[in-house]
Amino acid sequence: MDSCSWPEGSPSCRSKAIKELIQLPESSYCVEDQALEMFGNTLSFMSSYSVNKVSKIPINNIRSSNCLDDRKAIAKDKMVKTVKNSRGCYIRKRSWTSTKVTSLIDDGHVWRKYGQKEIINAKHKRNYYRCTHKFDQGCQATKQVQQTEHEPTKYKITYNRHHTCNNFLSTPQMIYDSINLEDTSILLSFESNGLVDKEQVGSHFPSYMHDKSKEALSFSELTDNQPLLFDFSLPSNLIVSDHSAHSLMSTRLAHGDVISKEVYSPIFEMDQIFETIDYSENPFDLAHCELISLNYSYNV
DNA sequence: CTAATTTGACCCAC
DNA sequence: GTGGGTCAAATTAG
Incomplete structure (x- = not known):
């Protein structure tokens, strides 16, 4: 599971x-x-x-920027570092992830919802959460929560990156x-x-x-x-x-x-x-x- | 008033 | 071009 x-x-x-x-x-x-x-x-x-060593997110800059150029620059800087595989194709090198299916969403951390998406071929929307302490402590942990199709009481939760916050x-x-x-x-x-x-x-x-x-x-x-x-x-x-x-x-x-x-x-x-x-x-x-x-x- | 959520737009890997 | 992840302004809740 x-x-x-x-x-x-x-x-x-x-x-x-x-x-x-x-x-x-x-x-x-x-x-x-x-x-x-x-x-x-x-x-x-x-x-x-x-x-996480390859993550290059400039934490302190994220919130202060408003203009589009800045945003683009940040987005570029935030790009997950890519590497080529043996066939020369770029592969996305992600930081640590973990997925589990559970009926309990609360995992002890404090999350802030920052997005919601309709997912193709999925009955339910996917919700996106980031750690509440992203800005005050620079915690980069995020999670995605999606209700499972066959068991409505359960949720597939995908965690991305580790918590670096102290809460x-x-x-x-x-x-x-x-x-x-x-x-x-x-x-x-x-x-x-x-x-x-x-x-x-x-x-x-x-x-x-x-x-x-x-x-x-x-x-x-x-x-x-x-x-x-x-x-x-x-x-x-x-x-x-x-x-x-x-x-x-x-x-x-x-x-x-x-x-x-x-x-x-x-x-x-x-x-x-x-x-x-x-x-x-x-x-x-x-x-x-x-x-x-x-x-x-x-x-x- | 502050913090959290919603939601449309943006961005980029594929 | 598309799908999915994220941003941020607007809105809502406490």
Whole structure:
């Protein structure tokens, strides 16, 4: 049902990202380092293929211009960079897109409708939305929503480009996937106000090492309108504020990996990563992973 | 008054 | 030339 286009050359990046995400901890590392390293590597792999790099949109100029010449100039500048294929034909090189069919339109972001079109051979009009923070934060994310023909209650939603804004409003800072506070998981949040209060949760985390099954990294996909979350089982002494997360992350990436501003909110890439995972082949028992979700939404 | 939506026109890849 | 994506003025909603 869902589909996604990974940019060219991405398969190896994707597999690297997946590998990194499903890698089990090794005893020689402290777990928080591993978690952060996996985050860092995954984000790095994703940033390395992000074709937002070819986007040349002059954000600050868009609104200020009124005359036709300016508009043309901007339109030209905004053109998606084109490349020729082997036959010499121009192919449109698009930034990241993801399509899904869902009955829930609300995805937690704030969208502004900017267009509506009759689509040939389609019963319903297609609606065009851009991120509300296009101008104040330069967020280039857009989405298209079209009612499906055969299932009127469902909508085909196509997302274009990543959110670079810092307003994922309806996403809770901490989401309990399968609420079991006897579990050993710890929450990590890189959101600005996602500081975990150790006093609140610490007592719920018995010794991490006592349950080997909790060493595993697990994933869980929530409902259609929520970002995909993934879970780590981590020792209870790991409490990371946004500030320390940033510095730790920076430390882990100091060897050359860069957290690009193009991967502020890698929700949809992660979504696709997880879609490709064959859970049956993962070397850990998901049935034992009743973990508290980690919101990986990472904003620089 | 400000922000959001509507809608016709413009632009460009195909 | 056409279809689809975007712009921006006009209109509507809060």
